[in-house]
Amino acid sequence: MTRALVLACAAALGTSSPSLAAQRWQVSLGAASGLEKVRSRTDSLRELLSGDVFTGEAVVTRSRLAFRLRYGQGHVTADTGTVMARDVAEGEALLGYTARPWLTLWFGPHARTYGTTFGDQRWLFWSGQVSARGSLFPGRVDTFVELWQGFAGRVSRPASSASGRGGEAGLQLRHPSGRLWGRFAYRVEQGRVGARRETVEAVTVTVGYVPIR
Amino acid sequence: MRRVVALLAAAWLAALVAPRGAGAQSAADVLAQGVRAYQDLEFDGAAGLLRRSLAFQGSDALPAAGAARALIYLAATELFRNRRDSAAAAAQRLVLLDPRFRPDELVFPPQVLALYEGVRRATPAVTAHAPADTSIRPGVDAFAVRLYASTFHDVSATLGAEAGGGRVVRTLYAGPIGDSLALTWNGLDSSGARPPDGRYTLTVTSLDRERRVVRVLRLPIELAQPSVDTLPHPAPPADSLLRPERQPLGPALRALAPGALAGVAIVVLPAVVASREDASGARFVVGGTVTIAGIAAFISHHPGRSIPGNAAHNRALRDDWRRAVDDVTRRNAQRLREVRMRIRAGTPLLLTPEGP
Numbered sequence: 001m002t003r004a005l006v007l008a009c010a011a012a013l014g015t016s017s018p019s020l021a022a023q024r025w026q027v028s029l030g031a032a033s034g035l036e037k038v039r040s041r042t043d044s045l046r047e048l049l050s051g052d053v054f055t056g057e058a059v060v061t062r063s064r065l066a067f068r069l070r071y072g073q074g075h076v077t078a079d080t081g082t083v084m085a086r087d088v089a090e091g092e093a094l095l096g097y098t099a100r101p102w103l104t105l106w107f108g109p110h111a112r113t114y115g116t117t118f119g120d121q122r123w124l125f126w127s128g129q130v131s132a133r134g135s136l137f138p139g140r141v142d143t144f145v146e147l148w149q150g151f152a153g154r155v156s157r158p159a160s161s162a163s164g165r166g167g168e169a170g171l172q173l174r175h176p177s178g179r180l181w182g183r184f185a186y187r188v189e190q191g192r193v194g195a196r197r198e199t200v201e202a203v204t205v206t207v208g209y210v211p212i213r
Numbered sequence: 214m215r216r217v218v219a220l221l222a223a224a225w226l227a228a229l230v231a232p233r234g235a236g237a238q239s240a241a242d243v244l245a246q247g248v249r250a251y252q253d254l255e256f257d258g259a260a261g262l263l264r265r266s267l268a269f270q271g272s273d274a275l276p277a278a279g280a281a282r283a284l285i286y287l288a289a290t291e292l293f294r295n296r297r298d299s300a301a302a303a304a305q306r307l308v309l310l311d312p313r314f315r316p317d318e319l320v321f322p323p324q325v326l327a328l329y330e331g332v333r334r335a336t337p338a339v340t341a342h343a344p345a346d347t348s349i350r351p352g353v354d355a356f357a358v359r360l361y362a363s364t365f366h367d368v369s370a371t372l373g374a375e376a377g378g379g380r381v382v383r384t385l386y387a388g389p390i391g392d393s394l395a396l397t398w399n400g401l402d403s404s405g406a407r408p409p410d411g412r413y414t415l416t417v418t419s420l421d422r423e424r425r426v427v428r429v430l431r432l433p434i435e436l437a438q439p440s441v442d443t444l445p446h447p448a449p450p451a452d453s454l455l456r457p458e459r460q461p462l463g464p465a466l467r468a469l470a471p472g473a474l475a476g477v478a479i480v481v482l483p484a485v486v487a488s489r490e491d492a493s494g495a496r497f498v499v500g501g502t503v504t505i506a507g508i509a510a511f512i513s514h515h516p517g518r519s520i521p522g523n524a525a526h527n528r529a530l531r532d533d534w535r536r537a538v539d540d541v542t543r544r545n546a547q548r549l550r551e552v553r554m555r556i557r558a559g560t561p562l563l564l565t566p567e568g569p
Binding site for chain 1: 468470471472474475478479482483485486487490491492493495496498499500502503506507509510513
């Protein structure tokens, strides 16, 4: 998938549209609530935890460039068995380039931390991301699909390099005023260290506001 | 002696100088001699002279009026020679030559008049008088041919094309004829179109009481029309000017596609990102929602629904075009009406078909 992402980014950069050149600053803020399921799996261990995660995000856009900051925090508990509950903190800081009105390329760190009584486990990926959107009701309802691939990743405990990828897709609604917006999305991502896989699934509902446009 | 020689020389010289024709008799002279012989009751001599006058051929032949005069005198002469059959034959020849001919009641005795009248009534025939060179506006004017009949009988008149093997272009008349009949042709064929230039024949067929063909009159006709510059018909409105009269399917499909694709993407996302992992059913909820939104977007475009405003716009364009076509058609028809058809008629030829 890494190669496909790189090729898509190159193609998008090569065919970038000039129509977006003269745009002003735009700031968008959002708050999300999501139900998250975390699966930890090794050859001999399987853990399933779920819980709520609350996320805040800010997107700053000017011309073709965009900057997105997301931070979420929550708590997941075991659905079955005696698996220890975890605090979850996740975030990303991505720099984006809008190659086409419907296509944006992102690059930046993607991090996730699980906190238990035994200490924290941090996952960090430098990722590239492709985000595409299509209009159902122009200016009102859009769909979007995002895929990211970690180019370099590390996990803190046990300290090791890691790989990861993820994606998110859903529906985004916009109020006619252009200020208020909402999002209903499904997200899945997976980090790998050796035989261990940490998979996160989430369904999120986001409400946003555009203070500057 | 010298005087005698001089007289002989003068006579010989005069004979040389005198015109050669003075010695030969013309058909008119012979006819005049025959008439005088008839009037002198020298019927045998009259018959010979009259036949001689009719025997002249080519440019020496009697004109039609002279021939008619010779024939009526011949018929009368043969009657008085008690050769009734010969008299009837001469009278019939006269009827065929000129169906309109009527003998002078002051010149010929009643028995001659009766003979001729009997032959005329028994010999249905027509002749045609047409202007030698005329022009008409087809469909507006008419080309007139006057038919003269020897006696009351039925005729049929058709116009046929020589090029088409005599194909009938137009039937002009079918019915009885008394003394005469005005035959008119408006210059159009049976379908109302102008026949092409060329040679045609006006054929008048005389029928007896048993409706057998007894005589056929052929009048050659030549048609010529100058070419006409007509206006081209305007082209129909270009597709680029016409607006869609129904909501197109394209925008609806373009609205449906992102929803359907995103819905499918959500369902397959776990398989792409986290293979060998059991994904929850939550993705179906989100994917289904997105797909339903796409379907709603598709329906909101009302694909196939008529657009009354565009239909009215297109109707107005098409009506304008039809009006322009009608106007050109009318102007072309006007131009064609104004073009005159030249008609040249030849000499009529009367044929008597052989009996069974």
